[in-house]
Amino acid sequence: MTSVGLVWSNLGRRKLRTALTAMSILVAFLLYGYLSAIKVALDGGNFGAGAEDRLVVRNRVSITQPIPGTYRRRIAMIPGVTAVAGANWFGGIYQDPTNFFGQLAVVPEDYLRVYPDILISETEKKAWFSTKNGAIAGRPLAEKYGWKVGDHIPLKATIWVKADGSLTWDFTLVGIYDGAKPGSDTNEFLFRDDYFDDGRLWDKGKVMWYGVQVNSANATQVARRVDNEFADSSVETKTESEGAFNQGFAKQVGDIGAVMLGILGPVFLTILLIAANTMRQSVRERTAELGTLKAMGFSDRRILTLVLGESCFLAGLGGGLGLAIAWLLISVGDPTGGALPAFQFPTLDLLKGAGLVVVLGAATGIVPAVQATRIQVAEALRRT
């Protein structure tokens, strides 16, 4: 009988226990998958790390307070700044409130300079520059809603009432853009600030924030210079790197995320400990059999391989299936019905999970395996 055969028949000795142990390992790794996905979603991993050489300037009071549009010129003159683009958050509804995506009013020329990640054809760019109510959308977004260039897209404002009192803003889709890198944000709907500013009833001439491109070497220093420029004016600014800005939101979620992760971590470990204990127990019960094998001339090395093989197989089966099911379920989508739009199982965590499976198999097998090699044949046979 081959080693594989022996491992197989050992696992079949008590089929029920083997199945239950494999199932609990499966559940542990399913939980692990969800743990990673929740962590990423709450960490704001979905917002991306942000570019090193890009800053975000906003009102020091808070992001919800606007800043004057006249700051654009003053920021552009600060040494180290290479491009400035203002942006306004629109926050409108497309057909249904659950259709959430970012909608920004921007100056196209400025915005494309500060965010070179946005890849768009020259023809579409020209069309955008020359169409006042023109808008561009990221490819995944356009595909999701079946938009084509030339389509009219109405958005219902939740904040920005038009000067005539109506809430519906009409846009013409003039281009569809791609992201330069896999992590680029391609889920935004961008339209022209002049169309927006002329149409809105209040806060004319103001923006919510500026994106600023700088010489990468001294981003922090440039940030300080921007804030100094507006210190003691009636609207002070707060400037930070794009990464810090993106994470600010996640940090505000704060304690809840930490508490949930704090609960899940120990739970995962406990399930693993219990499974490990069961596996050790099943080897201990077989002392006599292992003794017989040794009496038949099995080497210590082969015994070690047999026991380790068994624990690794069990861990691999349960853990592998658990990770696979987690991956499948998580890619179906967010379990909370919209509260976590970016719910995903990161590849790195998937690999770490696979590593944990191997560690689990080895760690639970090694102690009984070494014990098994130390069994005295006579002693073991007497136990029958």
Place this chain on the structure above:
Amino acid sequence: MTNSLNWILQAASITAVNLGTIPARKGSVAEAVFGIAGVVAVFVGVLSIAVGFRRVMTNSTSPDVAMVLRSGADTEMMSVMLRDQARVIEDAPGILRDRQREAVSMESLVVMELTKRGTGIDANVPLRGVDQNAMMVHEKVRIVRGRNFESGRNEMIVGQAAASEFAGLDLGATLQIGKDRWKIVGIFTAAGGIEESEIWTDSTALQFAFDRGTTLQSVIARLTTPAAFREFKESLMNDPRVNVRIVRESDYYADQSAMVYNLVTGLGILITSLMAVGAIFGALNTMYNAVASRTQEIATLRALGFSNGPVVISIMVESLCLALAGGIVGAAIAYFLFNGFHASTLNWESYSQVAFTFTVTPALIFQGILCAAFIGFIGGFFPAMRAAHLPIVSGLRDN
């Protein structure tokens, strides 16, 4: 009668014997109890977060308070109204009045970024501008230290939760916003409600400091009775001078808490269901072991004339007892670990921090223990069936 009494006695005596053997199987029994305790602890613990959050959002609201926002605005943050519109609202029917004043407050809202104590994280706190009559509308609000702000001056009062959450919000301290200096003259409570996470000041002072002209966010009115809401709403909806949305305060805040509540509850239930599956395997394992190690005893009992029923019942009872023990331990752990834990999180709808306390309610504990009983039932059922179908002869021979 004698038959069924006999049956119950049989079941009771077998159960007693079974429970008596627990010390001999303490490893696997502890494992099952521990697993179930874990499920219940996590279930009660995570849901206490959601319950605590919702409590804060609804503690101080009442159905006889109406909020008037711009038509189409879901939240105060999105709403912009003009003061002359607000004047129209003041005259609407159904509003509570005494001799000199109406229970109406015209309110402005600015979200302000301050540093959290301890962590150094910058987070948003709402700064609300209110009218002199605000206390008549928000009747739960009480100044507990210092005094109320004086209108027209740069003075603030701070909710107790905000004061303990954010650095610099101390009684007597000064806050620099842009070019203006604001003095904190009082600390207030609101029966554990959402206002405690806010900073209040005079509406006019706020409009001036933040260049808001005469715009405001909402008009809040206390009505004579909850039933007066209908009349109040109808009169304003039919008034051509205003274009507004009117909601009860209680509905508004229940809505605001929905997102965080659903998120935490959704994740909590997902996680505990997964764990429950694991715990069911644990319980099954334990009870199958219990049946396997007692094959001979069970066969002997049946050979002696005990019927199947009592054997099955005894195993189910044992499983349920273990599960309930686990459930009680788990609920106790959750209570001591989580109940009363202070935290704060971002309310997505208002884009600002809400301070709240994890709350383990009797209802949550009951649900947790129910959950444990379910695990115990499943964990006992299949092993009990196996015991019932055990062939007597081979069972007796088993060694």
